[in-house]
Amino acid sequence: MGSADRTAAPERALRLIAQAGGGPHERRGSAAWRRGRHSLFPGPNPQLLARNSVQVILADQRMPGMSGSKLLGIAPDLYPRTVRIIQSGYTGLEAVTESVNQGAVFKFLSKPWNDVVLREHIRESFRRYHASA
Template identity: 40%
Template sequence: MITLDRSKKLKILVVDDEPDNLDLLYRTFRRDFQVLKAESGLNALEVLASEGEVAVIISDQRMPEMKGTEFLSRTVPQFPDTVRIILTGFTDIEDLVEAINAGQVYKYITKPWDPGELKAVVQRAAETYDLLKQRTEELRRAQGQINILSVLVEVTQAATSLESSLAPIAKAFTETFAANTCILQLIADNSLTGTQGVYSDHGVMANWLSQDPLTSQAIATGATQIALNVAKEPALESSSIYQETGIKAHLVTPITYRGKVLGVLSLQWLQPVILREDELKLIQLSGELVAIALASSSLQ
């Protein structure tokens, strides 16, 4: 559920064994993109292993040790959404057609290339990448809604007690929103109780919400509290709790039913995150569904 920061330049990787061409590609795109460089296919694989996914790869075809099409084909399994462009200065139609048909190459450009044409192609490729990522995120959100609804229905019908329903719900939220930890803790008389469900993907199951200023604000105001980059929140960054836990992003939303706060839902990340407005709404809507499920369980 964590999305790309659209305010940052997309990363592209340019690969060419000729230093002059590599520098020219870098200069062509550095204003619009964060440009990574590699002088061979092997070096490019190392760059990807270090830097992670890029939006677009522009690779020369004829390089020593590894052809451009071979290099690009090796990037497909790990980075299926990356858009790949091949630069070729000779006629090697068989290799290019095979790569294009296999979905490994988006477009090929012949050398010497026209800078304006290449920039237009790369811009379209970046837009294609952005669209792919948005559609992937939409599918994940839809699947996330289904997962949470399924868990809530199952928990409501099968849980032997209210307490036993909390940990499965916390796990569903952790997985759906790509968090590292989720805590679902009940409230009585506007105070945290000992009834809770905790799920963590890294083995840390400690509950520190009673010492957390965001949780206190969420309970007091009845509104979601968000710190998606603790380092930019002086009051939180200096907090011993955040320093000890290593939490870099935290969201706390009240679980409210008919005006009564039943609990709080805490989503915690070990890295700063970005949530779009629709993703935040999904978390809040899911919280409302949890409130209904908890109210139903308490009436059984």
């Protein structure tokens, strides 16, 4: 896949890869941003990440098969400009803190979240992505 395939023009539909654990907060959050111009992809799935032009990733720290911090650590190799957000409702956030400190994460969101605030974080992430062009 060439770099042109990984760079979306601003006028194209915005893309979001949503990595959710499937709990009630994630389902509610998914409905909150589904109303926008976002494509939602289930996860964790590094192969799906590699096959799609991705601008924003929202990862849950506790996902089956792969932690959110591990997935977000892989993402910059495929898409250096991707804006990455991690969410968690659990304490013991050593891996999340390490991801933030290493620059792999733009935002940390704690659960439960407010839908209005979540949508604003998603919009802010897309603005940040397009500003980095």
